[in-house]
Amino acid sequence: MAGGFSFDSLNKAQRDAVASLDGPVLILAGAGTGKTRTVTCRISNMLEVGIAPENILAVTFTNKAASEMRERIGGMVSKKKAEAMTVCTFHSLCVRLLRGGIDKLGYKKNFSICMQSDQVGIMKQLIVRMGGADEKVKAEAVLSEISKAKNKGVELEDMQDDFYASLAVAYQNELRAQNAVDFDDLLVLAEKLLREHEEVRDYFRTVYRRVTVDEFQDTNGLQMRLLQQLVGAPYHICVVGDDDQSIYGFRGAESANILEFERFFPNPKIILLEENYRSTHAILHTANSLIRRNKGRREKTLRSTKFGGEPVRLVGMPGDEEEATYIAEEILADKANGNRPWEDFAVLFRTNKQSRKLEEALRERKIPYRMVGAQSFYDRREVKDMMAYIELLDDPEADVPLLRVLNAPTRGIGQSTAMLATGFSRETNTSVFRALCDNEFLSQLGAKARNAIETFTAQLLAAKMKIDAKVSPADHVLKEYMAEIEYLPWLERGCKTDQEKLQRGEGLSEVYTELGKALVRGKTLRKFLDDSALASDREDDDLEKKTGATLITLHASKGLEFPIVFLVGLEEGVLPHVRSVVEGTKDEERRLLYVGITRAQIKFTMTYCTVRTKWGKPEACQSSSFILELDDEHLLHTTYDEVMGAEASEDELGNFFDGLGDFLKS
DNA sequence: GACTAACGTTTTTTT
DNA sequence: AACGTTAGTC
Numbered sequence: 001m002a003g004g005f006s007f008d009s010l011n012k013a014q015r016d017a018v019a020s021l022d023g024p025v026l027i028l029a030g031a032g033t034g035k036t037r038t039v040t041c042r043i044s045n046m047l048e049v050g051i052a053p054e055n056i057l058a059v060t061f062t063n064k065a066a067s068e069m070r071e072r073i074g075g076m077v078s079k080k081k082a083e084a085m086t087v088c089t090f091h092s093l094c095v096r097l098l099r100g101g102i103d104k105l106g107y108k109k110n111f112s113i114c115m116q117s118d119q120v121g122i123m124k125q126l127i128v129r130m131g132g133a134d135e136k137v138k139a140e141a142v143l144s145e146i147s148k149a150k151n152k153g154v155e156l157e158d159m160q161d162d163f164y165a166s167l168a169v170a171y172q173n174e175l176r177a178q179n180a181v182d183f184d185d186l187l188v189l190a191e192k193l194l195r196e197h198e199e200v201r202d203y204f205r206t207v208y209r210r211v212t213v214d215e216f217q218d219t220n221g222l223q224m225r226l227l228q229q230l231v232g233a234p235y236h237i238c239v240v241g242d243d244d245q246s247i248y249g250f251r252g253a254e255s256a257n258i259l260e261f262e263r264f265f266p267n268p269k270i271i272l273l274e275e276n277y278r279s280t281h282a283i284l285h286t287a288n289s290l291i292r293r294n295k296g297r298r299e300k301t302l303r304s305t306k307f308g309g310e311p312v313r314l315v316g317m318p319g320d321e322e323e324a325t326y327i328a329e330e331i332l333a334d335k336a337n338g339n340r341p342w343e344d345f346a347v348l349f350r351t352n353k354q355s356r357k358l359e360e361a362l363r364e365r366k367i368p369y370r371m372v373g374a375q376s377f378y379d380r381r382e383v384k385d386m387m388a389y390i391e392l393l394d395d396p397e398a399d400v401p402l403l404r405v406l407n408a409p410t411r412g413i414g415q416s417t418a419m420l421a422t423g424f425s426r427e428t429n430t431s432v433f434r435a436l437c438d439n440e441f442l443s444q445l446g447a448k449a450r451n452a453i454e455t456f457t458a459q460l461l462a463a464k465m466k467i468d469a470k471v472s473p474a475d476h477v478l479k480e481y482m483a484e485i486e487y488l489p490w491l492e493r494g495c496k497t498d499q500e501k502l503q504r505g506e507g508l509s510e511v512y513t514e515l516g517k518a519l520v521r522g523k524t525l526r527k528f529l530d531d532s533a534l535a536s537d538r539e540d541d542d543l544e545k546k547t548g549a550t551l552i553t554l555h556a557s558k559g560l561e562f563p564i565v566f567l568v569g570l571e572e573g574v575l576p577h578v579r580s581v582v583e584g585t586k587d588e589e590r591r592l593l594y595v596g597i598t599r600a601q602i603k604f605t606m607t608y609c610t611v612r613t614k615w616g617k618p619e620a621c622q623s624s625s626f627i628l629e630l631d632d633e634h635l636l637h638t639t640y641d642e643v644m645g646a647e648a649s650e651d652e653l654g655n656f657f658d659g660l661g662d663f664l665k666s
Numbered sequence: 667g668a669c670t671a672a673c674g675t676t677t678t679t680t681t
Numbered sequence: 682a683a684c685g686t687t688a689g690t691c
Contacts, residue, residue, distance in 0.1 A: 061680090062680085062681075089681070116680090183680095183681055184681095186681090187681095247679075248679075248680075248681095249679095250678075250679060250680085251680065251681075350678070351677095351678055351679075352678085352679085353676095353678095407667095410668065410669095412667065412668090413667090414668080416667085417667090448667090449667090534681075553678090553679065553680095555678085555679045555680070556679085556680090573677095574678095577677085577678055578677060578678090579677060579678065582677095592679080614676095615675090615676065
């Protein structure tokens with residue numbers, strides 16, 4: 001039905017939010033207070049009062065959030081209207097802005113977006129080129145500083161460390177020369193484009209008259225500046241967020257943006273959503289008692305609408321092995337008792353590597369599970385190679401992908417030849433591909449290398465010609481080309497197990513399929529590459545499709561909810577993470593734990609270990625200082641042997657004592 | 667230039 | 682423990 005929401009289904013604060021359409025609006029929405037529902041109803045209401053869907057823009061941080069919002073709105077309004085609205089992430093919004101006008105900033109319109117691995121590759125080369133072969137500076141560290149500078153608006157040449165600054169400048173020149181931008185540049189350049197070009201700014205301000213920003217607590221200074229360019233008086237901007245759930249400080253997020261919203265947009269209407277529909281009173285009480293310890297928050301207290309509930313459990317474990325065993329057994333028992341689907345269970349952890357032991361325990365018991373946040377599809381080696389080839393087929397003169405696959409599969413063009421080629425391309429100010437085709441360059445090589453290069457360039461150009469002449473669809477050409485260069489056999493030779501071979505093969509077919517789908521929808525190769533670069537997150541649309549218990553990092557869990565939640569590794573050094581203690585960002589770790597607790601609807605269990613395996617060696621650890629901050633009114637503190645002792649088989653008891661023995665020895 | 671074996675490093679979270 | 686890098690061999 002059209003206008004598929006009714007004011008009756010909303011509480012007073014939510015109604016207020018939905019009805020307040022004009023001027024700046026700040027919605028402070030605590031965990032589980034129906035934030036998404038409120039926002040989608042509000043947008044639906046915009047249409048109802050006659051605002052054109054084309055004028056509506058909703059910005060989120062993740063593709064997952066964007067597609068969820070699109071879906072929810074799609075359920076309320078006509079398909080046509082839903083499609084006319086713009087619902088996207090900050091980064092894809094910026095790509096839109098830039099594809100239209102980046103030429104005004106001196107880039108070509110077919111710029112490419114480089115992913116983290118590309119960045120690291122470029123930076124590693126620069127470090128060697130500028131600092132010598134035994135320079136010990138780490139590429140990731142330099143890139144992280146560059147990212148901070150870009151987000152703060154600091155000029156790269158003004159960076160603190162001189163060597164870093166010169167690397168940063170060289171890096172930026174390199175990107176520019178390759179007509180490439182990194183993730184941060186998308187925002188930097190989009191902001192610049194709007195700020196420096198009045199006609200562009202005016203154009204987008206008339207198009208996007210109503211702007212909504214989700215998860216506003218995660219915006220950083222740069223995104224804030226972008227919003228200021230995008231939204232002019234009378235400031236029809238609505239931001240939604242919860243400063244207590246700000247967990248992306250490491251990425252430059254400033255919850256100050258939410259605390260000082262009125263500094264950027266005058267006299268906002270502020271609406272508090274404090275009624276929690278998700279968790280039991282016991283869970284919410286525990287969460288509230290923790291978050292109260294943080295300083296400088298917008299004061300608010302979540303009220304539970306579900307009373308009572310089982311107490312929150314805190315279980316001390318001898319080691320991480322037992323922790324995993326315990327959780328797997330608990331899931332089995334709860335599943336049997338409550339006749340619940342596997343999807344009702346989630347296990348939350350601070351760092352990705354904590355998942356390994358858990359996965360093993362679940363696999364042993366044949367419990368199906370889905371991992372969110374493991375290795376990204378687009379981070380897989382074969383997929384990255386494929387993407388590089390696709391980019392080359394679009395534009396052979398793109399240096400980053402060229403260097404990536406120049407010798408993958410190995411074809412007799414090794415490091416020294418590659419060095420010569422990049423050197424030549426720099427001297428003559430052309431692309432590496434042109435260097436490879438240049439007779440002057442080729443003449444200085446041995447016959448073997450020259451032959452290899454000539455074969456490579458000829459094959460690539462032949463394939464490209466087939467695509468450009470539309471002889472057959474690009475995905476077919478790609479497949480043929482891959483067969484021609486014997487990519488898969490080479491890949492398989494490097495695999496240790498048959499299972500790995502299979503996986504790589506699947507990765508390849510998936511790329512062909514995805515590319516095929518994109519082409520059928522009329523997308524260009526360039527568009528396909530853009531989408532893939534920005535959809536860097538972890539097959540997240542698959543969370544719905546996949547079945548099983550969920551294993552997920554605390555960060556990735558934001559916005560989700562589960563009836564039964566386990567949160568593992570409540571240890572000093574893990575949560576709070578060592579690094580946060582050093583850097584003085586313990587507040588953010590507290591918010592992270594808060595986010596974790598508030599994911600749970602019915603049953604919540606936390607665990608900590610006395611010994612944790614670290615790099616293959618057991619290491620003693622202390623329980624998290626956060627535990628003492630939790631109010632114990634609804635907290636049940638037990639230990640592994642109390643819970644498992646009675647039911648443990650002799651075998652497991654034996655294991656337990658072995659573990660204990662190891663601990664005592666160490 | 668390709669392949670292997672020893673070596674050293676890992677210290678978060680992600681668009 | 683697991684990965685990427687490097688040195689040494691063919």
